[in-house]
Amino acid sequence: MVRTYLLLVWAWTRAAAQYPVSFALMTVGGFVTSGLDIAVIWVIFTNTTSLGGFDLSEVMFLYGTAALSFALADLLFSNVERISQHIRAGTFDVILIRPVSPFVQIATERFVPHRIGKVIQGAAVLVFALARLDVPLERGWMIPVMVASGTVIFTALWALGGAAQFLLTNAPEVANAFTYGGATLTQYPLSVYGGELVRGVTYVLPLAFVNWQPGLYVLDRDDPLGLPYWLRFLSPVAAAAMALVAVLAWRAGVRHYRSTGS
Amino acid sequence: MIEVDRLGRTFKVRGTVVHAVRDLSFAVEAGEFVGYLGPNGAGKSTTIKMLTGILAPTSGRLRVAGLDPSRRRTALARKIGVVFGQRTTLWWDLPLKDSFELVRLLYKVDRAVFRRRLDELCSLLDLGDFLTTPVRQLSLGQRMRGDITAALLHDPPILVLDEPTIGLDLVSKAGVRDFLRRLNAEHGTTILLTTHDLGDIEQLCRRVMLIDHGRLAFDGTVAGLRAIVPGEASIEEAVTHLYLSSRRSPRTPPHRPAPDPPSVTA
Numbered sequence: 001m002v003r004t005y006l007l008l009v010w011a012w013t014r015a016a017a018q019y020p021v022s023f024a025l026m027t028v029g030g031f032v033t034s035g036l037d038i039a040v041i042w043v044i045f046t047n048t049t050s051l052g053g054f055d056l057s058e059v060m061f062l063y064g065t066a067a068l069s070f071a072l073a074d075l076l077f078s079n080v081e082r083i084s085q086h087i088r089a090g091t092f093d094v095i096l097i098r099p100v101s102p103f104v105q106i107a108t109e110r111f112v113p114h115r116i117g118k119v120i121q122g123a124a125v126l127v128f129a130l131a132r133l134d135v136p137l138e139r140g141w142m143i144p145v146m147v148a149s150g151t152v153i154f155t156a157l158w159a160l161g162g163a164a165q166f167l168l169t170n171a172p173e174v175a176n177a178f179t180y181g182g183a184t185l186t187q188y189p190l191s192v193y194g195g196e197l198v199r200g201v202t203y204v205l206p207l208a209f210v211n212w213q214p215g216l217y218v219l220d221r222d223d224p225l226g227l228p229y230w231l232r233f234l235s236p237v238a239a240a241a242m243a244l245v246a247v248l249a250w251r252a253g254v255r256h257y258r259s260t261g262s
Numbered sequence: 263m264i265e266v267d268r269l270g271r272t273f274k275v276r277g278t279v280v281h282a283v284r285d286l287s288f289a290v291e292a293g294e295f296v297g298y299l300g301p302n303g304a305g306k307s308t309t310i311k312m313l314t315g316i317l318a319p320t321s322g323r324l325r326v327a328g329l330d331p332s333r334r335r336t337a338l339a340r341k342i343g344v345v346f347g348q349r350t351t352l353w354w355d356l357p358l359k360d361s362f363e364l365v366r367l368l369y370k371v372d373r374a375v376f377r378r379r380l381d382e383l384c385s386l387l388d389l390g391d392f393l394t395t396p397v398r399q400l401s402l403g404q405r406m407r408g409d410i411t412a413a414l415l416h417d418p419p420i421l422v423l424d425e426p427t428i429g430l431d432l433v434s435k436a437g438v439r440d441f442l443r444r445l446n447a448e449h450g451t452t453i454l455l456t457t458h459d460l461g462d463i464e465q466l467c468r469r470v471m472l473i474d475h476g477r478l479a480f481d482g483t484v485a486g487l488r489a490i491v492p493g494e495a496s497i498e499e500a501v502t503h504l505y506l507s508s509r510r511s512p513r514t515p516p517h518r519p520a521p522d523p524p525s526v527t528a
Contacts, residue, residue: 007367015356094351096316098368099339105368110355255318255332258273259311 008108030117052191057132064126065211066186069150071118077107077155084165084172090260146214149235156242159250166253186210191224206238263452264290269322282308284476295446297467298456305476306456310424343413347425352397358408359393369416383411403434423455460497
């Protein structure tokens, strides 16, 4: 499955390279968009020294880990949102007659490597933050764990959004509210939001496990909302639970596909 | 090769249940060339989609190449080729040969085997002139030949075609028919095709099945189909007769001049 994924990605990358101008413009566009995100945080810190009780380096750490997780999921799987077009046009039929998982086929279809720009940007912010934070290794091990868990959580959100399209047929925006919405939400310390929202993204839709809870551990900070300490270690569990729900929903969606008349 | 036993598929359309296919039973043996006829909305495409694993049946039992299509979809995909006349399985923006390369990757066809089969299909279907043309710039006839090639690169023992000759000019149509006839005769590929073109049926199929209102209305030879109406009837007259008579009384039992095909386990 991984091999097939990589082979397909390579085939599509070669195809995209046949249009070098559009390829270059999209890459630049990606850099500008996420550059603006970071500029917003800079603007905030020119007016204040802390955001939700966190200083610039800490905010950059939370931003970097969330952005990196999101960018990896975006690069590898966000194309799944195209499924709504396939369902409407009935072209999902064609995907189903091939001997490769529809999820892999759609994720790789017209794969555009320019999204790698966002990955580099997220990683750069994270490196910048870590250079100023001086995190000891006995807490630093959590960083790769949280990035991996965050990537799985965002991927699961995309898969759930895709699965929902089998019922809604034409509402990719509903899914986007959770994926892009989740990405924006996790860019800031969750302490800037209300307690109800934070509990919601901890116990219901586990976005707090992308970077907030494990981030508190890495930064060695008390939870401003006083939630239990052990939550900080639950990111892999939350990611596994999300992945399981997403796989089941996706399968149910494919089985309920009704095709179009022809 | 194909076993269908009391197959049914319903759809819920705004609260009411519509039977697209009901109580459909037939069997197709290896090496057969079967035409599948029926008026628009009779359930032809729904049947094809269930045979290929795209749609799950709501009732009945189904085996294609020994597999349950909706549960073993990816395993089945390696054993059947599917061609949709109305939509392409090729990648719209890519040159034809890149589409074939993607098909090779998806079906994990060995590179040497792939080269040999592609060369063979290219000469049989005369693809050489437009292998580097993006699919969106191909004529319908060229695209259909490309689609048929893509469906056969993994050398499936069964080929299912949904209206493969729709919209083709006389020359393209003759080319496609000629190719399918040879594929069935020389390669032994089992072929099931749906069509509205009775020329396809007369020239290619030894056996005809006619579906209407989701049920089998006829299953037999082309000669048997003609014999349904008295006198020297053409195949058009026989088919029209069946379409109209089932419209008047959709519950008439199917005409079965030929004995039931023996049950198969293949």
